[in-house]
Amino acid sequence: MLQKISGSSFLLLALISLIILFSNLGGIPLLDPDEPVYAQTPKEMLQSADLISPRIYGEFWYDKPPMYYWLVAGAYQLFGVNEFAARFPSALLGLITVLYIYVMGTRFFGERAGFFSALILVTSIEFFYLGKAAVTDITLTLCLTIALLSFIDKKYYLFYIFAGLATVTKGPVGVLFPGAIIVLYIALTQRWTELKSMKLPAGIFIYAAVALPWYVIMYQLHGAAFIDTFIGFHNVTRFTSPEHPEGVLWYYFIPVLLLGFFPWSAVMLQAAWSSLTSSNRGFSKLAFLNIWAWFIFLFFTVSRTKLVSYILPMYPPLAMIVGWYIATLLERRTKRGQTAWAAALLVLGLLLTGVCILGSREMPQLMWGAYAAAVVFGLIAVLGSYWLWKNEIKRVLGLQIAAMAVFSVIFVTMLLPAVEQYFSSQQFAKEFQAKYDGNSPVYVVKFLRPGLAFYADFYGTEIESNWGDAPLLAEVVEKEKKENRKAYFIIQQMQYKKLSAEHQQELQVLVKVADSMVLLKE
Structure with missing residues (x-):
């Protein structure tokens, strides 16, 4: 018999989640480099009156599909162009994710387990941190969560819709993750008849209707440049080649998970073990949740590019497993x-x-x-x-x-x-504006460029391709010396220290805020 949600529990959960996710949401400047990218892109899309083609620094930008950009553009229309608006979609969708986990956890395992699962999710460090950040990860996590829980709940049309929305949020992983997880589940549990009940022909049509229009329009507008950059570099290359070589460690996500899921990481492994070894009526659902969570963990462990936020989609199923386990402990009084x-x-x-x-x-x-x-x-x-x-x-x-x-x-x-x-870069950008002559060329390292664009409405010319790299900077300094013209350089202290003593003497330090510097070559 399905249990009903409790109105008092729902309100209490919503109140706790609002405090956690919305406290001081707009009070902190955007954090370099990712947040300014996701704030600046919809800003430029609105300025250009083009909500189809993402753009940044005045150029087309094929890094991510447009879902989060659209959400932020809508928030800008409501709240103005500011930090609160840039983060509002993540916080709102984070709240929806938590409440949805409560509803589905109650449906699957009982009201107590559902309530615990939702509280566990919203109080885990990585979830509430990314829920307050202007990045795509919460949006993807919500879409994958609704899609995969809809599959296990046999609401297949809803599954196809949200798999499509996940694809418009972050590309091929929106369909590859659900597809791989479902195939693994069916293969391991030998439930091959499930494929017949999934309404695949209609589902493929629904998925395509949701996911493909933007991709088709982008290909018509930009041709091979879009396919080569978006699919080739931002998906295939990032999986096979490290974007951040310092993060290529096989155990990278172990400490990330231990810290990110704290304090519940202290009980997650025994909860997972118990969910797979205890005989109970919810075994098939618990097995599916485990496959979902650990597939994502292993996928990104194998991936050559690793970022802390990548494993966030494993947190909802993991929270449900731990919520079920703690509710079981209370019931059994053991x-x-x-x-x-x-x-x-x-x-x-x-x-x-x-x-x-x-x-x-x-x-x-x-x-x-x-x-x-x-x-x-x-x-x-x-x-x-x-x-x-x-x-x-x-x-x-x-x-x-x-x-x-x-x-x-x-x-x-x-x-x-x-x-x-x-x-x-907020304070740094203000001080740069006060010092800049308005005419001379400005060269900006990649890390600082998004923040400079958002806070100073200034793009400059990018001069760095590798983290901490100085040779490219030295080459540009030499080029400006030969042309004998005034130029500004916006860099971090790590690049400045790698310059030769001769180059350091030729550059005047105009601004220094923390590790960011504005240098002037007269």
């Missing part, structure tokens, strides 16, 4: 597995406490925020592990949810504001 949970929570919590304290010593401006975060993580570690040992699971749940809600506010009101000048 201590089995709680010792391991307590030990892992103590170790991870104390590690994060130590990181906060050390961080405050390295960056004194973080001191009060870091100490506040250390108290939060210390309480989770010590009090949480003690209550687990005493079999007080409800207290542990309340502690972790309240503590992570508090940490989410500390993060955006104390930690980020203390160091925003190191991660945002």
Whole structure:
């Protein structure tokens, strides 16, 4: 018998999620380099009155499909061009994702498990961080979540619609991920008759009607340049070749998951194990959730390009698995597995406490925020592990949810504001505008260019292709010397240090904000 959602639980969940996802949403400048890209592109699309072809720096931009750009463009129309509007779609869709997990978790495993699953999702560090960021990951995660849960709920038309929307959000992964996960599930459970009930002919038509129009129009407008850049580089090349060589480590996503899913990472493995080994009526759904979560983890582990945000789509199924497990522990009133949970929570919590304290010593401006975060993580570690040992699971749940809600506010009101000048070009762009003569050429390293474009409405000429690279900068300095003309260089301190002493002497430091510099060659 299907259980109904609780109105009081729904309202409480919505209130907690609103606090976590919307606190100080527009109070922090956009963080380089990704947020300014996703804020500047829809800004230029509106300025050019062209909502089909994404563009940045006055040129067409084939990096991502347009879904998030469209959402931000709509938010700009409502709220103006600002940080709040750029982040609003992520926060809103993050809220919808949490509430949807509650509804579907209740439908699959009961109201308590659904409520726990949603709270676990919204209080995990990576989810609420990306839910407050102007990037595409929350949008993709919502589309994949609705698509895959619709499949397991046998609502196949809804599956095809949201697989199509995922494809308009982030490209081929929108259909490849659901397709691979479903095929793996069917193969491992031997449910081949499922393919007959999926209404494939009608489904392919629905998917194509949602996903393909933008791609067809873009190909008609831009031809091979669109296909070669979007499919060739931004999908195939990024999977087979590292965009960030320093991140090519096979274990890269292990610490990312342990930190990103904290504090629930302390119990995720035993929850996954229990969901696959315990005999229960929801086994097929739990097996599907495990295939979904761990497929995404392994896919990006194999991928040559690795970014922290890539594994976010595994968080909703993982939250449902952990929510089911904790609800099961409460129902069975057993201590089995709680010792391991307590030990892992103590170790991870104390590690994060130590990181906060050390961080405050390295960056004194973080001191009060870091100490506040250390108290939060210390309480989770010590009090949480003690209550687990005493079999007080409800207290542990309340502690972790309240503590992570508090940490989410500390993060955006104390930690980020203390160091925003190191991660945002807002102040730097203002000082550049005050110093620039308005005529001379300006060369900008790739990392700083999106923020400069958003905050100063200035594009400059890009001079860097590799992280920390200085030879290209030196070549441009030499070129300007030969032409004997005035030029500005917007770089980071790491590039400046790699210049020769001769080049450093030839360049006057006009502006220095944190690690960003404006240099002038007279």
